[in-house]
Amino acid sequence: MFEFIYNILDAIIDIFIKDMRYESYIITAVTGLIIAFAVINGVLGGVLVLIWGERRLLGRFQQRTGPNRWGPQGLLTSVADAVKVMFKEDIVPEEADHYIFNLAPLLLVIPVFIIFSVIPFGISLYAVDINVSVLFILAITSISGLSIICAAWASANRIAIFSALRSVAMLISYEIPVGLSLVGILLITESMSVMDIVIYQSIPFILIQPVAAIVFFLGSLAEINRTPFDLTEAESELAAGYQNDYSGMKWGLFYLGEFAAAIAAATVFSTLFLGGPNGPILPGLFWLTIKVIAVLFFIIWIRASWPRFRIDQVLNLAWKGLFELTLVNIVVTSIAVIIWTDLDSNRLLYIGLVNWIFAFPFVLLIFKLLKTKKYQSDINSSSYYPVGSDSPKFKKEIK
Amino acid sequence: MSIKSEPITINLGPQHPSTHGVFRMRVTFDGETIIDVEPIFGYLHRGTEKLAEERTYTQVVTLTDRMDYVSSMLNNQGYILALEKLSNITPEPRGVWLRMIASELQRIASHLVAVGFLIQDLGAWGTPLTYAMREREKILQMFEMLCGARITNSYLRPGGVFMDAPEQFWVALKDFVYDFPSKVDELEKLLTSNEIIFSRTKDIAVLTPEQAINASITGPILRSTGVSWDLRKDDTYDFYDQVKFDIPTHSAGDNYSRYLLRVQEMRESLKIVKQCVENIEPGPVRPHHDEVPFLVRPPKGDCYVAIEGSKGELGFYLVSDGSISPYRWHVRSSSLINLTLLRDMLIGTLFGDLFVTFGGIDINMGEVDR
Amino acid sequence: MIGFGLIKGLSVTLRNLFGPVFTIQYPDKRVGVFGLAKNKNLSVLSLLKSYPREFLFALVGMAKVEVRIEQFPRFRGNEFVWYDDRCTACASCAKYCPLGIIEIVTHASGENLQAGENYAIDKFDIDTGRCMFCGLCVEACPYDALHMGTDFERGNYHRAKLVLDKETLISQDKNPSSWFRPQFEEKEYNPWDSDLGDYKEAGRHEKPSYEKIKQNWVNKRKFNG
Numbered sequence: 001m002f003e004f005i006y007n008i009l010d011a012i013i014d015i016f017i018k019d020m021r022y023e024s025y026i027i028t029a030v031t032g033l034i035i036a037f038a039v040i041n042g043v044l045g046g047v048l049v050l051i052w053g054e055r056r057l058l059g060r061f062q063q064r065t066g067p068n069r070w071g072p073q074g075l076l077t078s079v080a081d082a083v084k085v086m087f088k089e090d091i092v093p094e095e096a097d098h099y100i101f102n103l104a105p106l107l108l109v110i111p112v113f114i115i116f117s118v119i120p121f122g123i124s125l126y127a128v129d130i131n132v133s134v135l136f137i138l139a140i141t142s143i144s145g146l147s148i149i150c151a152a153w154a155s156a157n158r159i160a161i162f163s164a165l166r167s168v169a170m171l172i173s174y175e176i177p178v179g180l181s182l183v184g185i186l187l188i189t190e191s192m193s194v195m196d197i198v199i200y201q202s203i204p205f206i207l208i209q210p211v212a213a214i215v216f217f218l219g220s221l222a223e224i225n226r227t228p229f230d231l232t233e234a235e236s237e238l239a240a241g242y243q244n245d246y247s248g249m250k251w252g253l254f255y256l257g258e259f260a261a262a263i264a265a266a267t268v269f270s271t272l273f274l275g276g277p278n279g280p281i282l283p284g285l286f287w288l289t290i291k292v293i294a295v296l297f298f299i300i301w302i303r304a305s306w307p308r309f310r311i312d313q314v315l316n317l318a319w320k321g322l323f324e325l326t327l328v329n330i331v332v333t334s335i336a337v338i339i340w341t342d343l344d345s346n347r348l349l350y351i352g353l354v355n356w357i358f359a360f361p362f363v364l365l366i367f368k369l370l371k372t373k374k375y376q377s378d379i380n381s382s383s384y385y386p387v388g389s390d391s392p393k394f395k396k397e398i399k
Numbered sequence: 400m401s402i403k404s405e406p407i408t409i410n411l412g413p414q415h416p417s418t419h420g421v422f423r424m425r426v427t428f429d430g431e432t433i434i435d436v437e438p439i440f441g442y443l444h445r446g447t448e449k450l451a452e453e454r455t456y457t458q459v460v461t462l463t464d465r466m467d468y469v470s471s472m473l474n475n476q477g478y479i480l481a482l483e484k485l486s487n488i489t490p491e492p493r494g495v496w497l498r499m500i501a502s503e504l505q506r507i508a509s510h511l512v513a514v515g516f517l518i519q520d521l522g523a524w525g526t527p528l529t530y531a532m533r534e535r536e537k538i539l540q541m542f543e544m545l546c547g548a549r550i551t552n553s554y555l556r557p558g559g560v561f562m563d564a565p566e567q568f569w570v571a572l573k574d575f576v577y578d579f580p581s582k583v584d585e586l587e588k589l590l591t592s593n594e595i596i597f598s599r600t601k602d603i604a605v606l607t608p609e610q611a612i613n614a615s616i617t618g619p620i621l622r623s624t625g626v627s628w629d630l631r632k633d634d635t636y637d638f639y640d641q642v643k644f645d646i647p648t649h650s651a652g653d654n655y656s657r658y659l660l661r662v663q664e665m666r667e668s669l670k671i672v673k674q675c676v677e678n679i680e681p682g683p684v685r686p687h688h689d690e691v692p693f694l695v696r697p698p699k700g701d702c703y704v705a706i707e708g709s710k711g712e713l714g715f716y717l718v719s720d721g722s723i724s725p726y727r728w729h730v731r732s733s734s735l736i737n738l739t740l741l742r743d744m745l746i747g748t749l750f751g752d753l754f755v756t757f758g759g760i761d762i763n764m765g766e767v768d769r
Numbered sequence: 770m771i772g773f774g775l776i777k778g779l780s781v782t783l784r785n786l787f788g789p790v791f792t793i794q795y796p797d798k799r800v801g802v803f804g805l806a807k808n809k810n811l812s813v814l815s816l817l818k819s820y821p822r823e824f825l826f827a828l829v830g831m832a833k834v835e836v837r838i839e840q841f842p843r844f845r846g847n848e849f850v851w852y853d854d855r856c857t858a859c860a861s862c863a864k865y866c867p868l869g870i871i872e873i874v875t876h877a878s879g880e881n882l883q884a885g886e887n888y889a890i891d892k893f894d895i896d897t898g899r900c901m902f903c904g905l906c907v908e909a910c911p912y913d914a915l916h917m918g919t920d921f922e923r924g925n926y927h928r929a930k931l932v933l934d935k936e937t938l939i940s941q942d943k944n945p946s947s948w949f950r951p952q953f954e955e956k957e958y959n960p961w962d963s964d965l966g967d968y969k970e971a972g973r974h975e976k977p978s979y980e981k982i983k984q985n986w987v988n989k990r991k992f993n994g
Contacts, residue, residue: 058524058525060786060790061526061782061785061786062525062526062529062530062785063529063530063533063785063788063789063790063791064529064790064791064792065790065792065794068794068799069799071831072829072830072831073799073830158407158409159409162409162750227522227524228522228595230522231522231751301779301782301783302779303524304523304524304525304526304782305523305526305589305775305778305779305781305782306522306523306593306595306775306778307518307521307522307523307593307595307596307599308521308522308523308595309595309598309599310598310599310749310751310752311431311749311751312431312749312751313598313599454867455865457905458865458867458905461867461901461903461905462867526782530785533791536791540839540841543840543841543843543844544841544843545843546843546948547841547843547844547845547904547917547946547948548844548845548902551901551903553903553904561949562843562949562951565841565842565843565954567841585781588777588778588781589777589778589781589782590778591774592773592774592777593774593775593777593778594774594775595775597774693865693908693909
């Protein structure tokens, strides 16, 4: 895509100005700006639609209509939200550290947009192709932890620091399973570039590496602070946590960054595991959109159904559950890769079968962690329960 | 070398999304473990007991609605029973059956609120709450058919009920009674075997029966620790001895059993409603105003009557000196007494369990502060 | 099996996703073309001819249709219904009100001396700003002159306008609810649907005998356990 636009601009400039100094640098810069503009605006448009879509869909899960007032079917609700947020008063607490207070929302939003630069939207429709783009994505996502700590510390608010520390502990713990779960894919494709992974997926990797897919999905949910891991801004406990002292457009940037992170997580998942823009007849961008919408539907469905975890359960899950699963996955996959080394198309099937048979049963290990210690009484979920207690001290005296 | 740390104190103030009203707690943490809780209430005190000394006995019924605003019919029932005992009024049977139907429906509504908001505090973003409110809406519509108002009813009068139920009430009640068990099943399917709820509520904030009895805890909390004590069976009033129902009791006193007990109690209340409708006979619902005038003048004396409210034992103590207003009226509010054990239940648990435990106790600030 | 509790929860919400919605979109509902046509009892083509602007709005889904929520006959509404020719200014309502918001000022007029002195009412104010709509005043009235109303959309920008004085009470629209007025219920009157003509025809209520109550109940009993 870069060469395409570069050539067009070069041709246009050559019509008007014959000989310009630093011509290649200028056209490079302008091309870069055009691509960045297009990608960022696309993502922002997606965020606006996601805000509306999530609220409508959550409402339908709860048997009520979501917002449907502004615009046809309520599509302009996000615009109304944005306008409202822009007109609110921008309050900075007196004891806050102004420089970091203003910096924190930017630190959340900017890395999310950077992720979209390495995602292929179609055949040769990408911004940049680095040959270590998987590592690049993992590195960029860890900057968002910094923004949470900056926001909480600069607010000079005890509750904010409380929630931010929880969130950073969670983010750091989930980096490792997320990173290690991709090792299986890297072993199969022998390349760290996202383009190569997309080209390699004749069968989507979710069928070949189920354990890695589950671990990556749960880890991404934790990284974007979504239910069931949304305890940083557990509204019922801490009333918005680290975002407590923000108002106006700074809070708007937090809100936007959160939804953009959800889209980014869904996009990365669908590129690495679902095959990205691969698909039969329609153009690649269309298939990618469908896959992203499916993953987002799943994320919203989970949000509507499950309550949230407590922080020690979250950390237990990361270190004792998901970490072990990734190690199992790596062992099984590496053995399978050594056995079937030649690159024919049946290789993927064999590796997939081996994974499903040997690695998938370990997933049930996670649920063992969620049970607490053995419970001595017998509570059944319906019907008949013992009436009365056998201890003689509590028998009623007959009058 | 050990790291020096100190506990911090957070004020979870009167304005908070999860404190079921205006309730303030100063909590001291050591890391995430709670080491001290200091509850401060009184933000909703309206002086109900003093106001009653200037109103006649029938006007006090409107005051009782507003104490525990989620279960108004039960408050009315307790007060009217106290008044009837004090002035030796025999209630009309049809009025008593209608009273029981209204009370049990109100108990279902109150438990729906408790369960819905408990799960909301656990983090499920509104889905169980919406399902619970959808059912409660039907009950409130039935109350509107009965007495014109949804929440602050003042439906009961000394000697029975205010007015007979209209025709559409029985139709709506039939639909509700046939429909409700499947909705409770749906709620249970969503929540009761959910592993996340297991892991967050089982074995947390355990109460032993000795602790509960020593602190005068009553209601679903007491029944969840293993003591089968329900005032509808143990100290019967109205016609509760003529209907058959069970009292669910669990022997583990933790948050999960408190949640599950309320769901099971909803089913039992529905059984009572069905039997009341079968037993009801036609007749007047209110004694004639020659026997019981509008301005009731009980003889001098005092009495205490307690009923099984939705949150525990709700007691009314009336002192009369023969005039048209009570001389003194005191309410033994179940929520306030249940709240006294909050500190002991919470010490040693983590911060994530604070609001879950608090929701499991199910208090209502209108009743705590009166 | 472990893990299935979570899956059951997901299945419940998925089933409710395809179920009906129980929101009542009050005060107005957004409809499309067919909804607007049904609301106005026209076919789609005649709707296009007679209301082109609304048709265009409805194509996008932005046409508005008014929605009323369901109320029941005993609803205790905000406006009061007062018949001044039945009222004798005995002030039972004012005495029975727990908040003391009814204010009645009279003078002896000297009319109708055969039946006793009749009071002329100078002032009959009800302060709906402080009223709690308990209905005790309606219960107290011995002459069925005061009834509860049915309206609830009576917001105002000035608190002084919430006080209903005598002229307002006489001149406003009268839709009494059947709270504590069984004569309305016996005629199966619903303030929003049926039209009783002159409400004064409903008259006073005569307490039926025990047999008559039993007869009514047995005839109309619709609940079969």
